[in-house]
Amino acid sequence: MEHLINQRVKDIEISGIRKFFNMVADTKDMISLTIGQPDFPTPLHVKEAAKQAIDGNFTSYTHNAGDIRLRKAASSFVQTKYNLTYNPENEVIVTSGASEAIDIAFRTILDEGSEVILPGPVYPGYEPIIKLCGAIPVYTDITKNKFRFTADLIERQMSEKTRCIVLPYPSNPTGVSLTLEELEQIAALVKGKDIFIVADEIYSELIYDQAHHSIASLLREQTIIINGLSKSHSMTGWRIGLLFAPENLAKHILKVHQYNVTCAASVSQMAAFEALTEGIDDALPMRHEYVNRRDYVYERLIQMNLDVVKPDGAFYFFIKIPDVSMDSFDFALSLVENAGVAVVPGSAFSTYGEGYFRISFAYSMDTLREGLDRIENYLKHLKR
Structure with a gap:
């Protein structure tokens, strides 16, 4: 019955964000910096x-x-x-x-x-x-x-x-x-x-x-x-x-x-x-913590000599892939296989995202620190 499916539905795909997240979800000892979901509990x-x-x-x-x-x-x-x-x-x-x-x-x-x-x-x-x-x-x-x-x-x-x-x-x-x-x-x-x-x-x-x-x-x-x-x-x-x-x-x-x-x-x-109503300013303490995380991640990325624009909102960094002979999907997959870190390939965000990868800083400082340590070690290995 496949031939009866609406062609427009057949032509679209599952989000590249979810596709990559699902692909690596069961990998052991994985640090995931993929999903844009606050790590705070609902108030x-x-x-x-x-x-x-x-x-x-x-x-x-x-x-x-x-x-x-x-x-x-x-x-x-x-x-x-x-x-x-x-x-x-x-x-x-x-x-x-x-x-x-x-x-x-x-x-x-x-x-x-x-x-x-x-x-x-x-x-x-x-x-x-x-x-x-x-x-x-x-x-x-x-x-x-x-x-x-x-x-x-x-x-x-x-x-x-x-x-x-x-x-x-x-x-x-x-x-x-x-x-x-x-x-x-x-x-x-x-x-x-x-x-x-x-x-x-x-x-x-x-x-x-x-x-x-x-x-x-x-x-x-x-x-x-x-x-x-x-x-x-x-x-x-x-x-x-x-x-x-x-x-x-x-x-x-x-x-x-x-x-x-x-x-x-x-x-x-x-x-x-x-x-x-009662929670009209509930975002403020979360926003304060996100600023701390953003500033920490930005400094780490700059220290790694990565090309990145400092975000002034949301909780993402969109980072240019270092000069390596890999597209964004292969780079992200290599990070998973060799460093135990999951990021989102830039190609998930249209063809204009190719050559980049996204990380979310909606994670604890401990998770961010470990994930960035692994990325840094991976990049050092690439340059050898």
């Missing part, structure tokens, strides 16, 4: 709120867009943190993780043959959904621009078929964010054109050297914001995402969401409500 008060929801039998369907208390909390959160105003009644949708928010946003705005401009390298979760919609991903090489996806680079890729630009900042895999001035230039370029911005801001609470700025503050009517609790509150498994869009957009996105999942899990919604 205790958030877990207690979920228990109370269960005990109170809050286990039924909610409004398709999410419980109104949570939508109000989400609206208040982005107003307080980023000075963004969204009506909780009709401009906020609670989703089953940010991944579902990306899916329903693309399925609402893309048609057959629409073009979507993305930075390269980039998180691999966008391209498959774009292709499933019959649209075309158009990558922009940002490797020669210190991983900055700027207006001049975007303009070169724009055409009459451009329907959407994806702004994923802070970035996975590079950890780079955009300045307010850079966002203003992008907004000026796109303003008034029939082009949407999908702003994936899932790491907005994990930015270290400047305040987070959302392009929605400059281009609200054309922007769909993707956010959620996974990274900010260490709630990856709770699967709560947040989508913010002007009413004329949100009402259509909600239809796709309704037929996709009906509503996000009710118990998780009550945990998220607690996180966005």
Whole structure:
């Protein structure tokens, strides 16, 4: 029955991040620096709120867009943190993780043959959904621009078929964010054109050297914001995402969401409500620790004479592979086999990631120290 499978589904693949992680998961004495998942537990008060929801039998369907208390909390959160105003009644949708928010946003705005401009390298979760919609991903090489996806680079890729630009900042895999001035230039370029911005801001609470700025503050009517609790509150498994869009957009996105999942899990919604109210600043101590880890990892990488851009957000380093005769997959595999360290091949993040590898510093200092020691010893062996 293979010949009956939707060809677009057959043409996409499992994420390169997960593919490599799964491949080495059972290897003994392995130090894994692969997955972008906070190593902190979900805050205790958030877990207690979920228990109370269960005990109170809050286990039924909610409004398709999410419980109104949570939508109000989400609206208040982005107003307080980023000075963004969204009506909780009709401009906020609670989703089953940010991944579902990306899916329903693309399925609402893309048609057959629409073009979507993305930075390269980039998180691999966008391209498959774009292709499933019959649209075309158009990558922009940002490797020669210190991983900055700027207006001049975007303009070169724009055409009459451009329907959407994806702004994923802070970035996975590079950890780079955009300045307010850079966002203003992008907004000026796109303003008034029939082009949407999908702003994936899932790491907005994990930015270290400047305040987070959302392009929605400059281009609200054309922007769909993707956010959620996974990274900010260490709630990856709770699967709560947040989508913010002007009413004329949100009402259509909600239809796709309704037929996709009906509503996000009710118990998780009550945990998220607690996180966005009583836990509004839960990310701060985690962010402080990430800064310490980032600075430690950066110094170690520089000491190894590796070519790397210091990240100012998220928890990743995207590192140029030393001058060796291996592609990124073979280099990562060699690290596993010869050093007992798992990283993510840069090729997982589009063809523009080839020649790089990604490490996550969402791990304990002990794990980072041991992993970097092993990488350093491996590189010394390569140079012999």
